[in-house]
Amino acid sequence: MRGSIRLLRVAGISINIHISFLLLLALFASGGLKWLFIIISVFFFVTLHELCHSLAARQFGIRVSEITLLPIGGVASMTRMPEKPSQEFLISVAGPAFNIAVILVFFFPLKILLGPDVLMHPLSTATWPLTMAYVYWINLMLALFNLIPAFPMDGGRVMRALLAQKMGYLAATRIAVRSGHIFALAFAYFGIVKFNIILIAIAVFIYMAASSEEMQVDVREALKKFRVRDILSRDFLMVSGDTPLAKVLEMMFHSHQEDFPVADEGRVSGFLTRKDIIASVHRSGTAVPVKEVMRTSFPRVRESDGLAKVQGVMQESGLMALPVMRDEEVVGIVTFEDIGRAYAIISQR
Numbered sequence: 001m002r003g004s005i006r007l008l009r010v011a012g013i014s015i016n017i018h019i020s021f022l023l024l025l026a027l028f029a030s031g032g033l034k035w036l037f038i039i040i041s042v043f044f045f046v047t048l049h050e051l052c053h054s055l056a057a058r059q060f061g062i063r064v065s066e067i068t069l070l071p072i073g074g075v076a077s078m079t080r081m082p083e084k085p086s087q088e089f090l091i092s093v094a095g096p097a098f099n100i101a102v103i104l105v106f107f108f109p110l111k112i113l114l115g116p117d118v119l120m121h122p123l124s125t126a127t128w129p130l131t132m133a134y135v136y137w138i139n140l141m142l143a144l145f146n147l148i149p150a151f152p153m154d155g156g157r158v159m160r161a162l163l164a165q166k167m168g169y170l171a172a173t174r175i176a177v178r179s180g181h182i183f184a185l186a187f188a189y190f191g192i193v194k195f196n197i198i199l200i201a202i203a204v205f206i207y208m209a210a211s212s213e214e215m216q217v218d219v220r221e222a223l224k225k226f227r228v229r230d231i232l233s234r235d236f237l238m239v240s241g242d243t244p245l246a247k248v249l250e251m252m253f254h255s256h257q258e259d260f261p262v263a264d265e266g267r268v269s270g271f272l273t274r275k276d277i278i279a280s281v282h283r284s285g286t287a288v289p290v291k292e293v294m295r296t297s298f299p300r301v302r303e304s305d306g307l308a309k310v311q312g313v314m315q316e317s318g319l320m321a322l323p324v325m326r327d328e329e330v331v332g333i334v335t336f337e338d339i340g341r342a343y344a345i346i347s348q349r
């Protein structure tokens with residue numbers, strides 16, 4: 001996510017902190033060592049919460065590239081959305097389940113260690129034992145906040161997953177989005193009444209995130225109705241492995257094509273993307289032949305594939321263009337722009 005700094009890598013997932021989280025850190029750390037301890041604990045528990053989502057997602061073959069910590073919580077960036085409601089349910093529940101597990105597992109040990117009076121004391125940082133109790137209860141707050149049945153919270157996803165079984169994905173999404181808007185307005189109301197800037201910021205965040213969820217689902221549903229063959233232009237250029245990049249650049253300038261399948265003796269041997277071309281030209285000039293720059297492993301799509309699926313493959317692979325294959329033969333290229341243009345036309349009807 002833009003504006004974030006990588007802290008560490010856990011199980012192949014990069015843990016990033018957004019600069020606004022650092023502001024929060026500075027704000028609370030000025031309250032003394034105990035507040036610093038609290039904020040670092042929040043960071044720790046939010047990270048583990050997100051890791052639980054990520055590990056659950058991995059069980060369904062969904063890769064999580066990074067976790068970003070924002071003041072309002074964490075975001076695990078998944079390369080695609082879970083396909084089945086049951087998967088979304090389990091992935092969404094995994095985070096809050098972690099916080100609830102912490103509450104259950106540590107209740108009796110802390111009751112003995114801190115004493116029941118300290119543990120059950122309302123949030124206070126007067127002493128270190130009270131601060132420990134504070135940190136413990138943060139897990140309950142994290143679980144409850146995340147289980148609010150509204151987008152973009154985990155509870156909203158849980159609700160959609162449950163509703164989707166009965167009324168379909170689109171209708172379930174609408175309800176979870178409306179619920180997100182209602183909670184956002186409620187937060188905004190209390191934020192204004194209590195002059196609480198943080199509540200207002202949360203309200204704005206929830207409102208926007210709920211709307212963006214709805215748009216993503218709308219796009220996906222619209223694209224599902226169309227297949228690659230519906231938008232495929234048959235007009236495209238191929239290059240051979242020995243073609244120098246200078247020639248490819250020339251082809252890019254003279255056509256609208258920026259990504260090229262590479263074929264030698266009628267067989268596809270690679271794929272060359274705009275990003276690869278530009279990076280290579282900057283690195284080693286234009287005399288380099290295509291075969292030294294091209295990708296030899298890349299996803300392929302078929303004419304019968306739905307556009308929603310293709311969009312998912314693009315997101316997952318990070319490629320903005322994919323070759324379209326019929327058996328071993330390339331029949332065209334589909335690009336991210338092609339899909340965007342198709343959506344713009346469909347949505348105007």
Ligand SMILES: [Zn+2]
Binds near residue numbers: 049050095096146154
């Ligand atoms: Zn969560």
